[in-house]
Amino acid sequence: MPNQKKLFVFAKIENEFAPAGILTLTEENTNVIASEFAYGTKYLERPNAIEIDPVSLSISPKKAIYKKKVAPVSDLRMFGGIRDAAPDAWGRRVIEAKLKAKANDLPESTYLLEAGSNRVGALDIRPDISSPAKDGVQSVADLHYLLDAAERIEEGAPIPAKLEIIFQAGASLGGARPKATVRDEQGVMWLAKFQSRHERLDVPNIEAATMHLASECGMTVPEVKVIQIGDRNVMLIRRFDRYWANVGEAPPMEDALFRTTPGNGRVEKSLHFISGLTLLSCDEMQSREKSYSDLAHAIRKYCGQTVIRDNNRELFTRMVYNIFVSNDDDHPRNHGFLWDPTLAAWRLSPLYDVMPRSTIATERYQFLGVGQLGRVATLDNAITAKEAFNLSAQEATTIIADVWERVREWKSYFEKFGAPTESIEQATNAFRHIDKISTPKLRALLP
């Protein structure tokens, strides 16, 4: 029998959560079969209201959605903007451990309610209009407990009382790898991605060095570092959806994302986040048919006028980089967008989750379509899509040449970033020589 649940969606405006609207989920056992949402009228009257979902719940113009109950477009069962505020595989395992439930055995409304107030983005979902926020961020000093707890969750072992801090610190997060949210000594929030005991691969060092290299290639990359806790490595990536500023103050996004810190009366603010899957208005099943060009098109449709050109240029650079480093896990949830309060519009988020995959395959494929030859991971294929990114042949070849200039030296960069020799060895078969992914004809066009 279908069962209807009413949930209260809050959005963080400045440094306080405001009720944004009511979500009605129709569930049958663990599955959502329909959703409806109505923005609160008071919320829409706020000049700085944020849009929960640009595709199904656009607030420009606000009057189009005033006092309306709407369902997601494209027959989707969930609003993408709400689904992105739900935990993904890892957060679900944490919530199941807390509630002593089997894998994927809880209704979606439970996962949505249990994820806590530090989930990615600026939303919180609560059972009642008067329910308080659930803050669960731990200190970086507690990482050893969080690592032990994460290991137990991976093994399905019970969690002793002193490790229960993982239930809030780990429940809010997307992605499949074990992780937690922590604050450093200053109070800045980081996402900690753990090394799995069963994994021989030094994922934290390889991922961190690949992110540093992306930054050298000119992409927008959050601060990333690797720390050692006992015999395990942890990659810390600064949360790009949090920044520090005075109430009423909106620093330029480049500063907000990377450089702001607590102090001098600054408060912590949140930026609302949605995934590429939401911008493409599809579900995981349909995402296999989507391409980078589809994302570029969605950027033109939904992002702020002033950032479209730069965002599409960066997306093309990310596609080229993913081809060079064999990051074939470039699915739409590994691309993100942020609501920029200075523009009152969407923009591409900084880069995250780029992990080279070593393989001996000569023919490789990306998750998303690259160009006219589909998902084939070659530069010739990439260049066929240049128009979708609004790039001339000269601009596209310059991007390729610039990325290659750094990627060809990747080993020296990895050494400079402190990656151990053994980890560099592990990544070797992921990095591709330009001759293996392009034709002489294309190489002749490079500046």
Ligand SMILES: Nc1ncnc2c1ncn2[C@@H]1O[C@H](COP(=O)(O)OP(=O)(O)OP(=O)(O)O)[C@@H](O)[C@H]1O
């Ligand atoms: N620096 C960051 N700031 C804020 N949110 C982030 C950051 N990095 C990642 N995220 C969010 O957390 C989610 C999980 O992170 P990530 O994709 O790195 O994990 P993963 O477990 O490796 O994912 P996957 O299952 O795709 O392999 C992302 O989908 C994104 O929503």
Ligand SMILES: [Mg+2]
């Ligand atoms: Mg991911």
